[in-house]
Amino acid sequence: MLIIxxxxxxxDLGLLSxxxxSLNESVGFAKISAKIKLIDNTQHDSVILNEDWVAQYWKGPLEIIKVGHNAGFGIAxxxxxxYGSDYHLILNPDIDISFSSLRNALDFMEVHPECGLLTPYAIxxxxxxxxxxxxxxxxxDLLLRGFAPAFVKKLFQTRLERYEMADQLNNHDVLWDPPIVSGCxxxxxxxxxxxxxxxDPRFFLYFEDFDISLRAGKISRIAYVPQVKVVHHGGHASRKGWRHIWMFGRSMVTFFNIHGWRWW
Known part of the structure; x- marks a missing residue:
């Protein structure tokens, strides 16, 4: 049983559809039992995002939870x-999953019971x-990657590639125990x-995935599995305005206060 x-x-209803x-196709190909739990943080009642709208695109079990306010990413x-499910997929509403990804992911988890968290190959x-x-x-690293202009990033390209584990990631080899993986x-x-x-409810938005990755790595193993393929259309906090930049900075401080500061 998989909860999504x-x-x-x-x-963005186009991306969400x-x-x-893609979920409907991937679940069907995997021949598994899956239920979507859609938690809507939108502060006004949406007459569009309801069961009838979702049923146009997703044919399986569904539960929509209307929070009524923006509770944040992790809390939502x-x-x-x-209880009762075997696996739980945290998924962004701007991800396209290849038709074979869920079967490949669950097959890997079944073969490797030591793996408690799996992350995919993404473009x-x-x-x-x-x-x-x-x-x-x-x-x-964080300020450079998130906010520096392109010419500055180019000057520190080797450093950024090391932070992003470019020396170990490819499209065919499994990588065990990356310290941090994305929440998408x-x-x-x-x-x-x-x-x-x-x-951790102390993170409203940003860095909740960093935090839970580090904690997950202490009680199980994390695996990057490139046979699980997705397309991610989101990201880029610096392009979303000053409010997102402020939330990024606040969560960054919270993260380092919990796990330890490293400046350079």
Whole structure:
């Protein structure tokens, strides 16, 4: 049994419909029992994002939870946790999953019971490889990657590639134990996620995936599995305005206060 948790906030319905269609195809190909729990953080009642709309694209069991306010990413996902499932997929509403990805992911988890968290091979919408695995960051790494202009990033390209584990990631080899993986696609064993207590509510948005990755790595193993392929259309906090930049900075401080500061 697989629970698929998707949190939305004023979602792009075009991207969300593509996500649901790809899920429907991938679940069907895998021949598994799966339920979507859609947690809507939108602050006004949406007459569009309802069961009838979702049913156009997703044909399986569904539960929509209307939070009524923006509870944040991690807290909203925590509302989806239930006992009785074997696996729990944390998924962004802007992810396209290849038809064979869920079968490949669950086959890997079944063969490797030591794996408590799986992350996929991802590309951006333009086809460029998106590295979802990271080494432990420094403040400089985060500011450089998130906000520096292109010519400055080019000067520190070797450093950024090391942070993004470019020396170890490819499209065919499994990589065990990357320290940090992205929250856009996190396939957990449900019992591991429950041991962790879900996401830390101190993170409203950003770095909740960094935090839970580090905690998951202490009680199980994390695997990057490139046979699980997705297209990710989101990201880029610096392009979303000053409010997102402020939230990024606040969560960064929270992260380093918990796990230890590294400046350079």
């Amino acid at each position: 948790s998707i949190v939305t906030y004023n979602p 593509r996500t649901l269609i 996902h925590n509302l989806s946790f239930i 951006w919408g333009d086809g460029i490889f998106q590295r979802l695995c990271k080494r432990y960051p420094t403040v400089f 696609f996190m396939l957990f064993r449900t019992d591991v996620l429950q041991q962790l207590g879900g996401f």
